[in-house]
Amino acid sequence: MAFLELANLTKRYGAAVVVNGVNLAIDQGKLVCLLGPSGCGKTTTLRLIAGFAVPDGGEIRVGSRVISKAGAAKPPERRNMSMIFQSYALWPHMTVFENVAYGLRLRRLAEADITKQVGAILDVTKLGALAQRYPGELSGGQQQRVSLARALVVKPQILLLDEPLSNLDANLREEIRFEIRSLHDQYRYTTVYVTHDQTEAMTTADVIVVMNQGAIDQIGSPEDIYKRPLSEFVARFIGGTNIFRGANAGNDHVSADGVVLQCGSGEFGPSGETAVSIRHHDVKLSETQPDFTSNVASAMVERQIYLGSHRDYLVRLQTGATVRVVSDVAVDIPAGRQVWLYFPPEHCRALAR
Amino acid sequence: MSLNAETAAETAGLRRSIDLSRPIFGLLALALCVLVILPIFWLAVYSLQNDAGEWTFENFVILATDPTILRAFGLALLMALGVGILATAIAAPMAWLAARTDLPCRSGVRILVTASFVTPPFLGAIAWEILAAPNSGIINGIYRWLFGLEADAYFVNIYSFPGLIFAIACYTFPYVFTLVANALERVPSDLEDASAILGASQLTTLRKIVLPMVMPAMLAGSLIAVLQALTMFGTPAILALPAGFHVITTKIWSLFQFPPQPGLAAAAALPLLLITVILLRGQKWFLGRKGYTVIGGKSGSARITNLGVWKWPAFAFVAFILSLAVVFPYAALLKAAVTTNIGEPLSFASLTWQNFNFVFFEFDATRLAIWNTLVLGISTACIVTILVVVISYLVVRKSFPGSSILGFLATAPVAIPGIVLGVGLFLSYANPVLMLYGTLWILLIAFITIEMPAGYQQISSSLSGMHPEVEEASRILGASRLTTLRRITAPLLKTSVIAAWCFVFIGTIRELSATILLTIANTKLVSVIIYDLNESGNLGAIAVLGLTLLVVSFAVVIIAHRVPLIARG
């Protein structure tokens, strides 16, 4: 039985349905990423879980006890959760120590225990030396660590993170990302992590939940989501891809943009319309015509960029559609040259949606 | 802090939220309407009625034809324009010198400008009477003594149109100064570097780059100075009436002297209200023009110009202006406070405590006035602070769709000149149904209305700087709404709440324009007593009261400025 369950969860702001019938079951100790473009309702979902927003429909259950339902919600302070906010939300009038100790003080721990536990978590988050500083005197990365320490020290049942890395610069982002994952491995709190960055989701999550326009599009492991997308949206959003849209030609074949593509996996659209996704680096480029009957197209190189580890091509099909190809550096074809494209069937994935 | 009360719902632990913000919104909206709209409503009604209560345009016909009223309007506009020009002419160069050059004692300059800001203009006017009245004025006395002239010879006469403009400009130039100095500090040095690298000299850069960039702020500041002058009652009443002319505020006041003509006063107040609204729109337009905001990200701090040989002449200019606005007037007040005869030279023998004794122990009216002023100052400050905290919270946190209307109502009184509000409140509350006239309540209502906008701006800007997540972080860690309010919100707002309280208090104890129409013998305030004593010529007592007012104001300003240090903000 899942630990945290969202059942048909719905939230409206005025006429806009911001969260639309979300069903999600999260097992204890798992780190789940809500991934989706900006404005798709991730923060709202998180705020519903935290109890800052009251749902208009559906339920939220923790350990099979209802904590939120339409029009009613257990207040956030009684949920035994922790949240890490996009803005860090540190209290500027308290030192790092006081910020972290706040939750423990509310739980009326003895002062000696507080000192001990705060000290321990500050050491884990490498903040030991900064305990007496004020948040205003810390760098962005340090502030985010304080926010982490503050959330972890109370040993929450559920940990919520809202785009925790979005205000950090690139190299810090990577550092904190690994830190969050290793802290999760250490403490195993059931965690919901919101992000719009697919790399972030792939590297931290046990399970990725892709959201689009208030609804869940696909749930799966990072590998599932990348290798076996179920919709055009997921295929495009995770990792980037070429999409051909065409008619079912029977026998696993789809004909699109003047190319007949045999698809090695996926589901075909019921109405005869199917999209085919093939990743940039899965397309093969050659100056000689490949020896296959299907999955081949002739095209012209529009531009080529040398990127050290690989080459990035943009090629144009006869129909005018463009295809992006990432190839080995050895494949060096100048712009304007006629080429052949081969789309291996095992990498062509049919998408019903 | 949130205004949703919660009650237990049928499932244990779950709460259905009841929205308390709606009734609170309703109450506040009603209160604000009473404060802001009611006086304007009665103003409009009375202006359209004659003494018999019939509907008529008579008052407006008189307004448009009576030469004394038209003259008062004309002179007021001329005076305001003169103040705007003079204030800008002295404040803009001073602001540049203080903000962007190596002028000596720059922080001293700022302190004295602040002092001029804090000085109630009517007190400055009285100080200038002591200095420059044609007969008794100290300057004229010295002038006659130096040149051995007749008793009726004089060098300067403050009871004159130019004298009036000068005395008002002395206490309104800080508006221009502050806006221009802030704007200058925001012109990033790389804009100037860009100009310099293209071959412009320092002077060209100043003229072509810096000046156009601070122009909107300067014009906005000038408009405020114009507005202040136009709506001011105290200084014209003290200086223009002896000179034998009226400006519009004193004219409106005189319409309440016997025989009272409230309808005409109401009609005369409406154009003043209109002009104020137009000037404020203009000011907003100047400050809000997008074209002038600095484009681009981080850039260096303001560049300091080396004045070279001009250093000391520039310093002399600034010192001269500040002497006129602050040093001489304060010295004159001090002298008046410790001597009985203002004309005679200061000597050890002439020192006396008599004025202090008179004000604080002998004269009952001043003791009552000091008490009234304190009571009103403190209660206005407390009420306004509470009001604006709640309003700001509802508006900034967008508690629900219509809450921004409260913000509009809370800021609307900026556009109502004190004297106009005075007339409006008189008309609203001097009738048998709501007989508040003659009580302290009507003054309390006036002060709350007048001071609300400043308080609201202070609190709402600091509240919008505070992310709601700061409160939510406390909730999710286990703190109830009340605990969050106590341990997070309140400490974070403390600094600006104290500052707002202080500014409201200072604003209240110096108010005269509305007060003058709303007091009777029992409800006199220090500002009114000062005005009354001026009419009877008791300068020594005025000086003591005025200095008391100043000392209290400065003490409160210092507290307001020191708070951040104490509160660690």
Ligand SMILES: Nc1ncnc2c1ncn2[C@@H]1O[C@H](COP(=O)(O)OP(=O)(O)O)[C@@H](O)[C@H]1O
């Ligand atoms: N309090 C609110 N009132 C009205 N609309 C809101 C509110 N909060 C969020 N929304 C709207 O809901 C949509 C989803 O917002 P959000 O959950 O913040 O998206 P995300 O976090 O995925 O970027 C947005 O279109 C946003 O404008």
Ligand SMILES: [Mg+2]
């Ligand atoms: Mg978000």
